[in-house]
Amino acid sequence: MNIELLVRPNIKSLKPYRAARHEYSSGILLDANENSFGSVISFDDVELNRYPDPLQGQLRSKLASLYGVQTENIFVGVGSDEAIDLLIRVFCEPGKDSIVILEPTYGMYRVAASINNVAVRSVLLTDDFQIDVETVERTVDPTTKMIFCCSPNNPTANLLRKEDILTLARTNSAIVVVDEAYVDFSSERSLVEEIQYVPNLVVLRTLSKAWGLAALRLGAAIAQPTLISYLLKIKAPYNINALTSHEALRALENLSAMRATIAEILMERQRLAQALADVEYIERVFPSEANFLLARVERARSVYEQLIQRGIIVRDRSAEPKLAGCLRITVGTPEQNDALIAALKDIQP
Numbered sequence: 001m002n003i004e005l006l007v008r009p010n011i012k013s014l015k016p017y018r019a020a021r022h023e024y025s026s027g028i029l030l031d032a033n034e035n036s037f038g039s040v041i042s043f044d045d046v047e048l049n050r051y052p053d054p055l056q057g058q059l060r061s062k063l064a065s066l067y068g069v070q071t072e073n074i075f076v077g078v079g080s081d082e083a084i085d086l087l088i089r090v091f092c093e094p095g096k097d098s099i100v101i102l103e104p105t106y107g108m109y110r111v112a113a114s115i116n117n118v119a120v121r122s123v124l125l126t127d128d129f130q131i132d133v134e135t136v137e138r139t140v141d142p143t144t145k146m147i148f149c150c151s152p153n154n155p156t157a158n159l160l161r162k163e164d165i166l167t168l169a170r171t172n173s174a175i176v177v178v179d180e181a182y183v184d185f186s187s188e189r190s191l192v193e194e195i196q197y198v199p200n201l202v203v204l205r206t207l208s209k210a211w212g213l214a215a216l217r218l219g220a221a222i223a224q225p226t227l228i229s230y231l232l233k234i235k236a237p238y239n240i241n242a243l244t245s246h247e248a249l250r251a252l253e254n255l256s257a258m259r260a261t262i263a264e265i266l267m268e269r270q271r272l273a274q275a276l277a278d279v280e281y282i283e284r285v286f287p288s289e290a291n292f293l294l295a296r297v298e299r300a301r302s303v304y305e306q307l308i309q310r311g312i313i314v315r316d317r318s319a320e321p322k323l324a325g326c327l328r329i330t331v332g333t334p335e336q337n338d339a340l341i342a343a344l345k346d347i348q349p
């Protein structure tokens with residue numbers, strides 16, 4: 001399959017902006033109208049007066065080794081949210097093309113498509129929150145350029161079956177995006193290892209969850225080099241700022257600290273799931289492969305509001321399809337979880 005055939009013609013023929021720092025980044029730099037005298041503040045060894053590397057060579061190479069791919073397989077964005085937006089802009093003709101999403105799921109796919117005037121076709125997950133492959137196949141038509149799969153899925157917390165995702169990629173000439181924001185908390189391996197065999201597969205990863213760096217705003221799209229080249233072509237030249245790059249590189253040296261946090265979160269997830277299951281008005285705690293739990297609760301809105309009165313904020317997902325009465329609860333620290341459990345025991349729904 002040739003993914004070039006899926007790229008919007010205007011993007012294919014686009015002449016990208018060539019930034020000064022594409023050309024040179026050392027020497028007597030008088031090419032970019034930067035402030036040659038420096039900046040009013042200094043920050044370690046980051047030259048804040050200079051525009052940063054538009055291709056993020058160091059950062060992409062570091063992430064490539066973390067994910068077991070090559071630098072040309074990596075795009076870095078301002079969170080995975082930027083990658084979602086740019087993917088839609090590479091492949092979907094506004095007012096004409098469509099995407100398929102598998103609901104209930106992360107809200108940004110629908111929002112990013114709608115901003116770009118791209119139609120959204122929703123296919124519901126099955127009752128056990130897996131992909132209804134047949135219905136997806138019936139929903140896809142020649143205007144469908146992308147299928148978004150979130151695994152582990154937010155907010156249902158489960159993994160989608162790998163085989164189903166790969167089947168969708170094999171049988172459709174659409175880009176299949178697998179959002180793996182939570183894969184670091186799961187028992188399964190990432191689908192990143194499949195990208196070498198599947199040209200229309202894109203895997204999204206982020207530093208926002210397992211790495212604890214939501215404020216840094218850094219996410220990655222991982223795919224074959226041709227697809228990545230189109231994301232690089234249309235991104236803002238300096239989308240990742242020098243401080244973010246610098247701090248991300250520093251963070252990525254701490255793999256063992258990241259793993260230790262994950263281990264703690266998994267222990268607390270187990271403990272919290274048990275404690276929630278023991279609350280009499282909680283009907284069901286769904287199995288979780290992420291850093292949050294989905295629970296079906298009697299009179300969910302009342303419980304949600306009473307938690308807020310006690311200063312504890314969870315997410316009410318009960319308006320989503322298939323999620324009547326469901327609250328999504330992020331796994332907290334032991335103290336935060338204790339406070340939540342005590343509050344839940346105290347509440348009369």
Ligand SMILES: *Cc1c(COP(=O)(O)O)cnc(C)c1O
Binds near residue numbers: 208
């Ligand atoms: C939290 C989350 C992300 C992370 O988005 P960033 O822009 O990288 O912070 C991506 N996808 C899903 C499903 C999420 O829940």
